Amino acid sequence: MNRTYLTLGFAAGAVALAFFLSSKAVDGASGGAASAPGDGQVEVVPGERRWWRPGEKRQWHPHMRFEGRSVDIETIGPDLPVDAADHPFFAPIGTNGRACVTCHQPSDGMSLSTATIREMWELSDGKDPLFATVDGANCPDATPGERESHSLLLERGLFRIGMPWPPKLPEGDELEFSIEVVRDPTGCNVSAKYGLASATPTISVYRRPRPVANLRYILTVPNLFNIKTGVPVMRDPETGERQNMNLLADARFLTLRMQARNAAKTHLQRSEPLSEEEVRELDRFQGGVYMAAVNHHVGGRLDAGGATAGAASVVEGQPLLGDYIERRVFPYFEAWNTPADDDATAEQRAFRESVARGEEIFMMRPFYIRDVTHLNTIIGMGNPIKRTCATCHNMQHVGIDGAPGWMDLGTNTLPLAEKTDDLPLFKVTCSPTARQHPYLGRTVLTTDPGRALVTGKCVDVGAVNLQQMRGLAERAPYFANGVAADLMEVVEFYDRRFEMKLGEQDKQDLVNFMSTL
Amino acid sequence: MQRRPWWILLAVACSALAVAGTPPDAGRHLSFVACPVIRDTELPCWLAEYEGELYFLGMQGDSASSFYSPQFKHKALIEAKVAGGARVCGGIPLEAVQVSVMHEIDPSCQTILPADGFVPPPYQRGPGPAVRPHPPAPRVDPEPPYVTRQYVLELQFDSEFLARRNTRKLEELVRFIELGKPDVVRIEATRGVSRLSNGQELVEPADIAERRATRVRRALVDLGVPESLLDVRWSTQPLPGNGIDDHTRRRVTITAEVAASAE
Numbered sequence: 001m002n003r004t005y006l007t008l009g010f011a012a013g014a015v016a017l018a019f020f021l022s023s024k025a026v027d028g029a030s031g032g033a034a035s036a037p038g039d040g041q042v043e044v045v046p047g048e049r050r051w052w053r054p055g056e057k058r059q060w061h062p063h064m065r066f067e068g069r070s071v072d073i074e075t076i077g078p079d080l081p082v083d084a085a086d087h088p089f090f091a092p093i094g095t096n097g098r099a100c101v102t103c104h105q106p107s108d109g110m111s112l113s114t115a116t117i118r119e120m121w122e123l124s125d126g127k128d129p130l131f132a133t134v135d136g137a138n139c140p141d142a143t144p145g146e147r148e149s150h151s152l153l154l155e156r157g158l159f160r161i162g163m164p165w166p167p168k169l170p171e172g173d174e175l176e177f178s179i180e181v182v183r184d185p186t187g188c189n190v191s192a193k194y195g196l197a198s199a200t201p202t203i204s205v206y207r208r209p210r211p212v213a214n215l216r217y218i219l220t221v222p223n224l225f226n227i228k229t230g231v232p233v234m235r236d237p238e239t240g241e242r243q244n245m246n247l248l249a250d251a252r253f254l255t256l257r258m259q260a261r262n263a264a265k266t267h268l269q270r271s272e273p274l275s276e277e278e279v280r281e282l283d284r285f286q287g288g289v290y291m292a293a294v295n296h297h298v299g300g301r302l303d304a305g306g307a308t309a310g311a312a313s314v315v316e317g318q319p320l321l322g323d324y325i326e327r328r329v330f331p332y333f334e335a336w337n338t339p340a341d342d343d344a345t346a347e348q349r350a351f352r353e354s355v356a357r358g359e360e361i362f363m364m365r366p367f368y369i370r371d372v373t374h375l376n377t378i379i380g381m382g383n384p385i386k387r388t389c390a391t392c393h394n395m396q397h398v399g400i401d402g403a404p405g406w407m408d409l410g411t412n413t414l415p416l417a418e419k420t421d422d423l424p425l426f427k428v429t430c431s432p433t434a435r436q437h438p439y440l441g442r443t444v445l446t447t448d449p450g451r452a453l454v455t456g457k458c459v460d461v462g463a464v465n466l467q468q469m470r471g472l473a474e475r476a477p478y479f480a481n482g483v484a485a486d487l488m489e490v491v492e493f494y495d496r497r498f499e500m501k502l503g504e505q506d507k508q509d510l511v512n513f514m515s516t517l
Numbered sequence: 518m519q520r521r522p523w524w525i526l527l528a529v530a531c532s533a534l535a536v537a538g539t540p541p542d543a544g545r546h547l548s549f550v551a552c553p554v555i556r557d558t559e560l561p562c563w564l565a566e567y568e569g570e571l572y573f574l575g576m577q578g579d580s581a582s583s584f585y586s587p588q589f590k591h592k593a594l595i596e597a598k599v600a601g602g603a604r605v606c607g608g609i610p611l612e613a614v615q616v617s618v619m620h621e622i623d624p625s626c627q628t629i630l631p632a633d634g635f636v637p638p639p640y641q642r643g644p645g646p647a648v649r650p651h652p653p654a655p656r657v658d659p660e661p662p663y664v665t666r667q668y669v670l671e672l673q674f675d676s677e678f679l680a681r682r683n684t685r686k687l688e689e690l691v692r693f694i695e696l697g698k699p700d701v702v703r704i705e706a707t708r709g710v711s712r713l714s715n716g717q718e719l720v721e722p723a724d725i726a727e728r729r730a731t732r733v734r735r736a737l738v739d740l741g742v743p744e745s746l747l748d749v750r751w752s753t754q755p756l757p758g759n760g761i762d763d764h765t766r767r768r769v770t771i772t773a774e775v776a777a778s779a780e
Contacts, residue, residue: 172735224688224740227580230679231732232739326649366644368629370589379673379680380579382586386561386644439590441622 042074050107050116054092054099054129057085060285065294066107068474071302071515072295073109074311075213078288088278089285094268097129100260100282103159103209103267109471110213110291114157114482121147121154134269135160139188139204151422152186156482158206159267160188163252163453165201175456176434179203182445184424205448206423207249207480210467213291215256217398218246218468220319227403228374245404249464249480252454256283290314292470293516299351302516305342306335307352309516314397314470322396325363329390329399330469330517333359351512357505358513362389367500371439373408374463383439389494392466399469399517406451406463408437410497411479413462414445418493419483423447430458437461448481473515487511543601546761547572547611548713550594550619552626553587558637560644562606563587564630565595567714572597573608574616576640580681585616585673589627592619594674594711594719596764606635615764617674617711659689663697663775670733670769674711675721677732687733690771691740699773702742706730706751709766712758719758721767726751733769 043061047068052058060082066073084090089100104110120128126145133140133149136159142149152158166175181189181196188204189195196203221244226233233242236255243254253259260282264270274282294310295301302309309332322329336352344352370376370384375392377383385391392407393399401407410416414425428437428444436442437458444461451460464480478484484493491510495502502510549567553574556562563574563586574595575584587593597611604610607630641647659666668690670683679687694702706729711719730751738744756766 172731225679225681225684227681230684231736235739321650323646324648324650325646328646364645376588378580379678380582380585382563382577383588383590384555385577385586388645390646435620436622438588438620439622 045107047107050105051120052084052090052101052105052107054090054097054102055085056090058090060084060087060090064106068107068293069115070297071293071473072297073107073471073474074292074294075106075110076290076311076315078285082285087285088274088281092129092268093274093278094264094270096132096134096269098132098268100212100263100268100286102130104212106291107474109293109473109475110211110289111209111471111475112157113475114154114477114485117153117157121150126150132269135162135267138186138206139191139194141191141193142187152206152482155422156206157208157477158482159209160186160204161207162194162202162204162266165196165203165453167453167456169456173456174434176458177428177430177452177456177461179429179449180427182425182427185422186424189424189426203426203449203453204424205450205453206482207448207464208467208477208482210248211291211471211475212286213289214314214398214468214470215247215287215289217314217317217319217395218400219244219256219287220395220402222319222321222402227378228406229404230379233404244402245406246400246465249406250451250454251404251406251465256286260286293473296351296473296516298347299355299512299516300344300348302332305340305344305348305352308332317397319398319402320396321394321402323390323394327396328359328363329393329396330359330362330513331396333513333516354509354512355516358509358511361502361506361510362393362513364388365500367498369498371410373438373459375407377438377459393469395468397470399466401466405466406460407466408439408450408460408462408464410462411481411483411493412446412448412450412464413437413440416497417447417483420447423481428452428458428461434458450480469514469517472517487514490514543599545599546597546714547599548594548596548711548760548763549715550592550713550719552623552628553589553593553616555589555629556606556608556632556635556637557629558606558632558635560637560640560642562608562635562637564606564608565593567595571608572599573605573610574614576637577644579642584614585680587616588618590622590624592621592623592626593617594619596711605638607633615673617676617764620675656692658696659693661696663693664777665699665772665774666693666697667773668771670771671764672729672767672769674709674719674764674767675725677725677728679732679736684736687736687740690773691737691742693773694742694746697773697775699746699775701748701774702737702746703748703772703774704730704733704737704750704769705772706733706769707766708752708755709763709768710755710758711763711766712760714760720755723753725767726753729767729769733771 043064045066062079064075092099103112105112108116120130131150133144136153137149138152184190221242236243245251257279260279261274264274290311292311292314333356336356339349366386366388368384368386392401395402426446430436430442437444446462449461451463476486478490484490488511491507551565551567554564561577564571577586578584594617597614600610600612602610668686706726708721708726730749734749
């Protein structure tokens with residue numbers, strides 16, 4: 001770490017401390033606090049203190065509310081307060097000044113929005129550890145501090161993931177494809193030091209950080225067999241326990257422990273392995289945090305007027321399939337179909353009605369889902385299949401796919417991928433003896449081969465795991481490659497992709513619904 | 518003149534209608550390769566055309582359905598028997614339908630016919646969510662006596678993919694192995710031929726039986742079956758097709774052999 005970092009870190013810390021001392025507000029009137037652990041009081045963090053600085057002397061409370069840009073994010077758990085300064089999730093335990101919390105900010109739904117990234121850029125003149133060139137620049141050899149060196153992070157919220165090439169495959173598996181770089185605006189994949197032809201051949205892909213919360217749902221194992229591959233779901237090599245493979249975009253690490261060890265080494269540039277105690281602490285904290293939006297700046301409380309959203313819903317729920325009329329994925333807003341007898345304003349009532357309509361579209365309006373690898377290709381489902389959003393976003397309370405969720409929706413593969421000009425483009429060529437990509441054939445152009453960089457299989461090219469849907473409003477942009485700048489762009493992508501024929505009101509209803517999760 | 522009761526006239530009329538509605542070749546086995554077609558009814562009907570006639574394959578389902586829906590952008594091998602009864606969604610109904618998705622991509626396979634007033638047959642689940650969750654199927658351990666037992670996995674043409682109906686059999690097999698303590702578990706995979714109704718034959722690739730055997734062996738080992746217990750075999754010679762039950766020629770037969778107990 002250089003002197004500039006230290007100076008800026010100190011300055012930022014001083015500012016943060018000033019805010020901390022001036023904003024120790026406590027709100028005991030939260031409806032969402034009914035099932036919160038502890039004394040039921042909520043630690044409110046004002047928007048000015050949005051950034052949680054690594055190593056900051058601050059306490060994580062069992063029940064917190066973070067004032068956001070459009071909604072307030074609520075966190076519940078773990079049960080006991082945590083002294084953040086010394087905790088491995090919050091402390092800069094690597095060499096580059098970052099901590100886990102750097103990219104998993106509670107006010108950003110335990111992920112990181114481009115709005116926050118840009119604020120930090122301005123505040124630190126691009127020198128905050130967030131922008132460490134190891135993965136916060138388009139390539140480690142980019143000139144630090146220059147906007148264009150960090151364009152993917154600043155514009156799309158993307159961090160670089162260096163994947164070894166060729167992938168190390170399970171015994172008995174064969175690599176089914178070759179890969180070449182068609183173009184690379186980042187320069188990293190053609191870099192002599194970091195690229196595909198380097199001494200340590202690497203493919204750099206660029207992905208969004210996934211929210212670290214509600215992981216009881218993300219990690220639950222619903223089936224012994226992976227319905228998408230027809231083989232048993234993988235085991236944790238440490239414990240032998242089956243894992244559901246939904247933790248990361250490409251399921252390359254199966255458990256929090258595996259992910260933590262790798263993240264410390266890569267993202268935090270830690271030189272020595274995490275201690276077992278650190279791994280346990282990380283496992284305990286990350287596994288115990290629940291998060292959701294609790295207050296919408298237009299619509300008001302999301303647990304008012306008969307609604308039951310907020311983090312308490314996730315705490316109290318169970319990881320069950322929610323693709324049922326009698327057990328909906330997000331069963332919170334039925335009461336908003338009829339005006340509540342409360343003191344809601346006309347604007348709030350209109351918003352509530354819109355949210356209820358949006359939820360109904362999400363659950364009930366069918367459209368043809370087509371050409372999605374690992375959804376339409378599941379034997380029995382068929383291509384196309386006339387279903388609803390809830391078919392894939394099926395896990396109650398979080399909206400991930402309960403089965404291992406990787407799919408090629410088209411966000412990473414041409415011709416459907418959009419806004420690809422600033423991303424690297426790879427040409428994947430399947431070997432003549434391999435099964436080709438079922439909808440794109442033997443040659444696929446992709447900005448991120450996704451799961452295929454782990455399995456070596458053509459059928460997996462472009463496939464990435466779904467993300468959960470809680471805290472969405474505060475963690476734009478969306479999709480693993482950050483292609484959708486806001487929730488409206490998400491809706492419009494699906495409308496184009498699946499010819500949903502949504503009206504303008506439908507779109508706004510869906511946006512409003514998703515913003516309340 | 519004695520007048521016939523009205524209900525007799527009605528019965529005669531109904532029989533005449535039933536005969537008229539029954540396809541002339543009911544019971545005939547059909548095998549053909551064609552683009553699948555959708556009828557855009559509330560719940561889509563799957564159809565396919567063969568020799569100028571439209572056939573009804575089944576309703577949209579899921580991995581738990583007995584009918585496995587085909588795929589647009591791919592032709593499908595349809596192996597079935599012409600059923601009796603009236604047309605469904607405009608197609609002559611087939612029964613015992615086996616669908617195999619051909620691997621080659623065919624962009625022309627994506628025809629959606631308008632509903633045109635056709636009403637799909639009754640279905641349990643529409644295009645939206647199911648009504649209510651079914652309670653999870655209880656884990657039922659295989660009943661004694663624990664004597665030699667056989668499990669047969671039938672697979673799609675040129676595929677080793679283990680669909681849900683087959684993975685459930687494997688789960689049951691593993692429980693049987695735990696309880697029955699077989700001396701050997703023999704895995705025998707075959708390579709098939711499908712004789713089409715036009716006289717052509719589709720022959721599976723030479724290595725398909727090996728791939729099937731390997732897929733099942735790896736799954737069983739992953740599920741905890743000792744590799745030493747497994748006797749894995751496959752045949753590179755294709756089993757001849759007959760145009761009637763060719764789907765049974767592409768299979769993996771797993772025999773858990775329990776030595777007869779001394780009495």
